[in-house]
Amino acid sequence: MTPTGTPAAHAVPANPPLLQLERVTAAYGPVIALKGVTLHIRAGEIVTLIGANGAGKSTLLMTIFAAPPLREGRILFDGQDLAGLPTHRIARLGVAQVPEGRRIFPAMTVEENLAMGEAPGQPADAALWEQIWDHFPILRERRRQRAGALSGGEQQMLAIGRALISRPRLLLLDEPSLGLAPLATQRIFAIIDRIAREGATIFLVEQNARQALRLAHRGYVLVNGEIRLSGTGGELLDDPEVQACYLGG
Ligand SMILES: Nc1ncnc2c1ncn2[C@@H]1O[C@H](COP(=O)(O)OP(=O)(O)O)[C@@H](O)[C@H]1O
Numbered sequence: 001m002t003p004t005g006t007p008a009a010h011a012v013p014a015n016p017p018l019l020q021l022e023r024v025t026a027a028y029g030p031v032i033a034l035k036g037v038t039l040h041i042r043a044g045e046i047v048t049l050i051g052a053n054g055a056g057k058s059t060l061l062m063t064i065f066a067a068p069p070l071r072e073g074r075i076l077f078d079g080q081d082l083a084g085l086p087t088h089r090i091a092r093l094g095v096a097q098v099p100e101g102r103r104i105f106p107a108m109t110v111e112e113n114l115a116m117g118e119a120p121g122q123p124a125d126a127a128l129w130e131q132i133w134d135h136f137p138i139l140r141e142r143r144r145q146r147a148g149a150l151s152g153g154e155q156q157m158l159a160i161g162r163a164l165i166s167r168p169r170l171l172l173l174d175e176p177s178l179g180l181a182p183l184a185t186q187r188i189f190a191i192i193d194r195i196a197r198e199g200a201t202i203f204l205v206e207q208n209a210r211q212a213l214r215l216a217h218r219g220y221v222l223v224n225g226e227i228r229l230s231g232t233g234g235e236l237l238d239d240p241e242v243q244a245c246y247l248g249g
């Protein structure tokens with residue numbers, strides 16, 4: 001247990017960064033959404049990005065896929081500059097994103113939705129399917145049902161499963177708890193924790209700051225497109241500004 005009384009995240013060796021953003025500035029036309037953002041994620045880490053609605057969290061994730069394109073700065077994945085690479089090339093390097101709002105295909109079955117996540121030319125083998133079903137037993141039960149019939153929490157599991165089936169080296173999660181009831185939120189955080197303990201590298205964007213910081217090794221606080229604070233999950237949970245602005249005082 002850490003001094004804050006929360007369970008410590010599992011230990012991660014000090015690898016070189018898997019993802020590195022250097023002074024990233026991005027804009028939608030005249031609207032500057034990110035200003036000089038520098039951050040990194042090491043292999044095996046869970047890193048969270050917290051911030052209010054409109055702070056630029058989704059934009060930060062989307063700049064990794066160059067939408068919107070960078071005005072300044074650069075983004076490196078495993079040392080490689082992503083500038084100019086099309087989305088499918090970045091996906092092939094091993095970056096998988098679970099977008100805000102999940103974006104599953106409601107008319108397709110659960111199984112068909114999962115298969116949509118398979119990397120082109122690299123179908124998931126039986127062991128990987130088994131691993132996905134093992135993470136999400138409810139999806140196994142409902143594999144032949146229309147995805148649109150799932151609950152919000154189950155749809156989020158489906159969206160995470162669809163990302164995992166490409167065997168990503170980096171999993172980007174944009175507000176996985178958005179709109180979920182407390183129990184479903186708990187389940188999603190428990191699944192993220194389990195996936196991380198099995199060795200995944202996760203960049204978790206959340207408005208649910210308390211849960212995200214408890215789960216994460218490290219975190220960054222984004223305010224109006226700028227990184228305001230960074231530290232370990234425990235340090236940020238103890239920070240007075242974080243407590244006042246994001247943890248309900
Ligand atoms: N497609 C877009 N066109 C213009 N402005 C946008 C677009 N998407 C987001 N924005 C603006 O960029 C800022 C950051 O938005 P966003 O990254 O969605 O924040 P968050 O995910 O933290 O809620 C906001 O001011 C938002 O209004």
Ligand SMILES: [Mg+2]
Nearest residue numbers: 057058059100
């Ligand atoms: Mg967002």
